[in-house]
Amino acid sequence: MSEAPHGAPIKTPGQLIAAVVAGFAVPIVIIILLAYYVDNTTRTGAGTDELSAQQITERIAPIAKVSIRDANAPRVYKTGEQVYQAVCSACHASGAAGAPKFGNAGDWAPRIAQGYDTLWHTALAGKGAMPARGGTSPDDYSDYEIGLAVAYMANHGGANFQDPPKPAPGVANGASGAAAAAPASGADANAAQATAAAAAIAAIPQTGAPAGGAAGGSADASQAGKALYTQVCQACHAAGVLGAPKFGDKADWAPRLKDPMDTIYNYALHGKGQMPAKGGSNASDADVKAAVDYMVSAVK
Ligand code: HEC
Numbered sequence: 351m352s353e354a355p356h357g358a359p360i361k362t363p364g365q366l367i368a369a370v371v372a373g374f375a376v377p378i379v380i381i382i383l384l385a386y387y388v389d390n391t392t393r394t395g396a397g398t399d400e401l402s403a404q405q406i407t408e409r410i411a412p413i414a415k416v417s418i419r420d421a422n423a424p425r426v427y428k429t430g431e432q433v434y435q436a437v438c439s440a441c442h443a444s445g446a447a448g449a450p451k452f453g454n455a456g457d458w459a460p461r462i463a464q465g466y467d468t469l470w471h472t473a474l475a476g477k478g479a480m481p482a483r484g485g486t487s488p489d490d491y492s493d494y495e496i497g498l499a500v501a502y503m504a505n506h507g508g509a510n511f512q513d514p515p516k517p518a519p520g521v522a523n524g525a526s527g528a529a530a531a532a533p534a535s536g537a538d539a540n541a542a543q544a545t546a547a548a549a550a551i552a553a554i555p556q557t558g559a560p561a562g563g564a565a566g567g568s569a570d571a572s573q574a575g576k577a578l579y580t581q582v583c584q585a586c587h588a589a590g591v592l593g594a595p596k597f598g599d600k601a602d603w604a605p606r607l608k609d610p611m612d613t614i615y616n617y618a619l620h621g622k623g624q625m626p627a628k629g630g631s632n633a634s635d636a637d638v639k640a641a642v643d644y645m646v647s648a649v650k
Pocket residue numbers: 433434437438439440441442446447448449450461464468469470472473477478479480481483484485496499500
C-alpha cells in the first residue's frame with residue numbers, strides 16, 4: 351500500500367508550492383480584472399445621457415470667472431461690427447422695443463438726418479427705451495467703440511458716416527506712445543498735421559482736474575477752465591491743428607457759436623470730427639465745460 355490515505359491531491363513538495371502560489375495568484379488576478387471592469391464602465395448622472403467632455407467642462411467650471419487685464423497693455427479696440435454683434439444686435443437686429451432695425455433704411459433715415467455726432471451722443475447717453483451705451487459700462491466698451499458701432503449701424507441703414515477718431519494712447523506710454531501713435535484715419539487729412547496732433551495728444555497729462563476743479567465759485571471754474579486749456583486744449587486750438595477753431599479767432603468761432611452752448615459742450619465732451627472727446631484727456635465734465643467757456647469768452 352503505497353497510496354496516501356484519502357487520496358489527497360498534494361503528494362509532493364512541488365505540488366504544495368504550486369498550490370500555495372495559485373492560492374495567492376488566482377484571487378489577485380480576479381481582483382485586478384474586477385477593478386478594471388468597474389473602472390472601465392462609463393458612469394453617468396442619474397437620468398442623464400452620457401456627458402460629453404464639453405458638458406463636463408461646463409459643469410466643473412468655476413461659477414465666477416475673473417478676467418485680468420493688464421492696465422498698461424495697449425488697448426485693443428473692438429470693431430463696430432463686433433460691438434454691434436455683442437451688444438446692440440439684441441434690440442437692433444429685430445427692432446425690439448421700437449429700436450431702429452439694422453439694415454432698414456426707412457427706420458434709419460430720420461435718425462441719420464440728425465447727424466453722426468447727435469447719434470453718437472444719444473447712444474452714449476440713452477434715449478427712451480434705448481439704454482445708455484446699450485446697457486454696457488465704459489469699462490466694457492469705450493466711447494470710441496460705441497461710436498464705431500453707431501457708424502456701423504447707421505452706414506448699414508443708408509448713411510455714409512466716417513468712424514470717430516481713435517482715442518489717444520494713454521500717457522503711460524510716454525514718448526514711445528507719441529512715436530508709435532498712427533495718425534487717426536486721415537484719408538484726406540494732412541498727414542504731417544495729424545502726426546503732430548497725435549504727438550500733442552500723447553503728451554496730454556492724464557491726471558486731469560487741476561486744483562479747484564470742483565463746483566466752486568465762478569472764479570474757481572474759470573481758473574480750472576484756463577488751466578485745462580493750457581494743459582490740453584491748446585495743443586490743437588492754439589495753432590488750429592487739424593482744423594481746430596483757433597483760440598481767439600472770431601472768424602473761426604462765429605459759425606460754431608450759432609449752436610446752443612449745450613451742443614458745443616457736447617462736442618467738447620464727446621468729440622467731433624478730428625476733435626477727440628475731452629481733447630483726449632480724462633478731465634471732469636465740469637472742467638471741460640469750463641475750458642469751453644474760457645475759449646468761447648476769448649472770442650466774444
Ligand atoms: C435694450 C435694447 C437696446 C439695445 C441693447 C441697444 N439699443 Fe439702440 N435703441 C433702442 C431703442 C428702443 C431705440 C429707439 C429710441 C427712441 O427713438 O426713443 C434705439 C435707438 C438707437 C439709436 C438712434 C437714436 C436716435 O437719436 O434716434 C442709436 C444710434 C442706437 N440706438 C445705437 C445703439 C448702439 C450703438 C447700441 C449698442 C452699443 C445699442 N443702440 C443697443 C434699443 C436698444
